[in-house]
Amino acid sequence: xxxDGSNLFYYNLKEGGSLHYINxxxxxxEQGIKIKPTHVQVVSGSIIVNDSGSGYAYYSIPYPLxxxxxxxxxxxxxxxxxxxxxxxxxxETVQSDQYVFLDDYGTPLYKNGESNSDSIxxxxxxxxxxxxxxxxxxxxxQRGDAEQYxxxxxxxxxxxxxxxxxxxxxxxxxxxxxxxxSNGMNAGRAVFxxxxxxxxxxxxxxxxxxxxxxxxxxxxxxxxxxxNHAFYGLYIPNAQNKRSRTFVYDFSTKQWAERxxxxxxxxxDSSWNxxxxxxxxxxTVFGHIxxxxxxxxxxxxxxxxxxxxxxxxxIRRRQSPVxxxxxxxxxxxxxGVELNTGTIDDYEVxxxxxxxxxxxxxxSFGNTILEECGKTGQYFxxxxxxxxxxxxxxxxxxxxSENMDVTLTNASIRVSPLGxxx
Numbered sequence: 440x441x442x443d444g445s446n447l448f449y450y451n452l453k454e455g456g457s458l459h460y461i462n463x464x465x466x467x468x469e470q471g472i473k474i475k476p477t478h479v480q481v482v483s484g485s486i487i488v489n490d491s492g493s494g495y496a497y498y499s500i501p502y503p504l505x506x507x508x509x510x511x512x513x514x515x516x517x518x519x520x521x522x523x524x525x526x527x528x529x530x531e532t533v534q535s536d537q538y539v540f541l542d543d544y545g546t547p548l549y550k551n552g553e554s555n556s557d558s559i560x561x562x563x564x565x566x567x568x569x570x571x572x573x574x575x576x577x578x579x580x581q582r583g584d585a586e587q588y589x590x591x592x593x594x595x596x597x598x599x600x601x602x603x604x605x606x607x608x609x610x611x612x613x614x615x616x617x618x619x620x621s622n623g624m625n626a627g628r629a630v631f632x633x634x635x636x637x638x639x640x641x642x643x644x645x646x647x648x649x650x651x652x653x654x655x656x657x658x659x660x661x662x663x664x665x666x667n668h669a670f671y672g673l674y675i676p677n678a679q680n681k682r683s684r685t686f687v688y689d690f691s692t693k694q695w696a697e698r699x700x701x702x703x704x705x706x707x708d709s710s711w712n713x714x715x716x717x718x719x720x721x722x723t724v725f726g727h728i729x730x731x732x733x734x735x736x737x738x739x740x741x742x743x744x745x746x747x748x749x750x751x752x753x754i755r756r757r758q759s760p761v762x763x764x765x766x767x768x769x770x771x772x773x774x775g776v777e778l779n780t781g782t783i784d785d786y787e788v789x790x791x792x793x794x795x796x797x798x799x800x801x802x803s804f805g806n807t808i809l810e811e812c813g814k815t816g817q818y819f820x821x822x823x824x825x826x827x828x829x830x831x832x833x834x835x836x837x838x839x840s841e842n843m844d845v846t847l848t849n850a851s852i853r854v855s856p857l858g859x860x861x
Contacts (some may be wrong), residue, residue, distance in 0.1 A: 442476040442488060449504065449536070462537040464547040467495055470601055477607060480564040482580045487537060487569065487591075489559040494551045496559055496571065498538045498591065509535045511543045519544070550591045561607045562795055563617050568594070570633065572604035579636055594636065601633060602638060606658040611671060613662035614690060618671040620655055627651045630673065630688070641671075641688055646695060650688075653678040663716035663723050665736065667691065672698070674714055674728075683710035701754065703745045708754075712743070741842045748756050757847060758836040761800055764856055771796075771827040773853040774835060779846040780812045789814055790841040794824050801834040813846070819848065829857070 441448045441458070448458040463473045474497055476488035484501035503509070513529040515518040520529040525671040542548055552559070557573030564570070569580040569591070591600040604610070605628055606620040618641070630642035642650070654677035661672045669690040678684040685698045698711035713725035713734065722735040734744065742750040751752035780790050790812045795804035808827075813820025839845050 440479045440481075440486070442479040442490060444477045445475055446565045447479060447488060449478050461539050464497060464540045466490060466493065467547055467549050468493070477560070477571070478562040480562045480569060482564045482567060482569050485582065487562060488540075489562055491560070492558055493556050494573070495549050496551070496562065496591075497547060497549045500542065503539045504535055505814055506535055508532050509538055510543065511538060511541075514545050529840045542586055544856055550580075551592075552576070557603070561604055561610050561619075563612065565612065565615060565617060568636075570617055572607070572610065572619070574605070575603040575712070577602060577604070577633075583672065599638060606655045608659075609655070609658045609660035609673060611660035611662040613664060614669040616671070616690065618660060618662065618688070620650060620673065622662070624736060628655060630671075633825065633853050641693075643695060646686060649675075649679055649684070661715055663718070665723060666738070672711075672714075672716075674680070674710065676710075685714075687712035700743060700753075701751045703749060707745065707749075715856055741844070741849045752840040752842060754837060755839045755845060756857040758801065759834055761832050761834055762830070763832050764854060766831065768829055768831050768857040769854040770857065771830050771833065771852070772825065772855055774824040775825070775851045775853075776822040776824075776847065777849040778812050778822055779818050779848060780820065780843060783815050788841070788843075790839075790843060790845075792822055793838040793840075795838070796827060796830075797834040797836070798830065798832070800832070801836075804836060812839075812841075830854075 440461075441450075443755065447461040448465060449461055450458050463476070466472045466474055474490040475492070475497075476497075477491045478486045479486065485498050486503060487495050487496055487498040489682050504729075509532070510530045511533055513531045519526060522763055538545075540548055552571065552573065557576045557776060559571055559573055562569060563572070567581055571578040571580055577711070578601045580591045581787050583593055603622040604619055605622040609618075609620040611618055615634060617723035619631060621629050621631045627647055629640050630650075632639050632641045653675050655675060657676050659673070659674045663670055663672075670687050671690070672685060672687045674683070674685045676683050686695055687698050688695050699708040700710065700712040701707065710728070712728050714728055715726045717724050724735045725735055727734055741753050741755060746752050774794065776792070783790065785798070791809045792812050794808040794810070795806075797804045807825055810822045810824060812822055837847070
């Protein structure tokens with residue numbers, strides 16, 4: 440099913456063909472105005488959608504599209520019609536997709552938030568739980584018990600009005616964690632993860648600052664798993680300085696990284712070209728932002744295809760925090776890095792890693808220094824950078840762009856304090 444903000448469509452995967460339109464009900468508080476769904480979910484066979492800008496959600500009976508037609512009561516001028524015996528209600532046959540959000544009497548099925556007068560700007564289902572997002576609050580709904588199966592109930596003690604949803608398109612789920620960009624009501628914008636009904640802030644202060652200074656209305660969240668790692672990605676079309684950027688969180692390492700693509704002609708970094716991953720045919724398949732093509736991840740291919748004939752090398756980069764010695768000068772004697780490039784197949788290749796040093800907190804970097812990483816079979820090769828001058832504060836950045844696997848397992852620095860400050 441697809442909700443585009445104005446319409447709702449469904450596609451029959453078994454039969455194929457074209458998209459089919461689902462008739463939407465009028466707003467419960469505005470007759471003659473159709474609801475405008477931006478999110479659609481299914482819980483226990485019931486389809487539920489939000490209505491953009493309102494606090495109402497509209498839902499269906501269980502499995503409303505399992506049959507092409509449906510028997511409903513015949514209604515004329517708001518009254519149920521009866522057969523000739525004046526006892527048995529008269530019925531009529533309707534197309535199921537024209538009656539999805541109506542009961543057998545033609546009345547809309549709807550529910551609004553129980554604990555706060557908040558609009559619903561997103562919905563997300565995990566198992567039997569439905570997470571109902573609003574700009575100022577978040578609730579958890581479930582289908583009612585046997586006697587109340589046609590309605591919804593809020594799960595006890597799960598109302599949260601400390602956190603709301605800032606970016607409706609940022610909601611995504613991986614390994615039963617639902618991630619989203621929260622609003623700035625209490626502590627500024629941030630990325631939260633919901634596990635069950637527990638909330639956890641997963642963004643770091645530097646990312647919070649970027650979110651606070653960015654237009655996040657159209658930020659897009661996505662998620663995927665790879666090699667026992669679960670990732671949540673956040674694409675921000677208009678981040679700081681109006682530059683698009685993509686950040687990815689690894690639930691295994693609890694760390695964030697920025698993903699980027701390189702412009703083939705200029706060599707400069709741009710936002711990651713990949714978005715909307717799905718698992719298909721034992722591959723992680725992404726859509727390409729620029730040209731709309733489908734691409735897949737290959738663990739043994741360390742480049743990015745521009746087209747059939749052109750590629751650019753993947754750049755893998757790690758950057759340190761600011762290195763200080765109580766604000767006193769020191770000589771930067773050695774940076775040692777444990778790297779594993781020994782799995783390379785080509786015995787003739789001698790891969791290299793690049794070091795850059797910044798003396799202004801990471802805003803700009805000086806000349807590059809290259810060191811060899813170790814050939815085939817030289818596992819956990821220790822790379823040593825020596826005699827890197829006098830520093831007061833510095834940031835180091837390592838860059839690797841060879842077409843091979845690389846694992847950075849550890850790093851250490853050796854400095855000599857000079858005993859005076861400047």
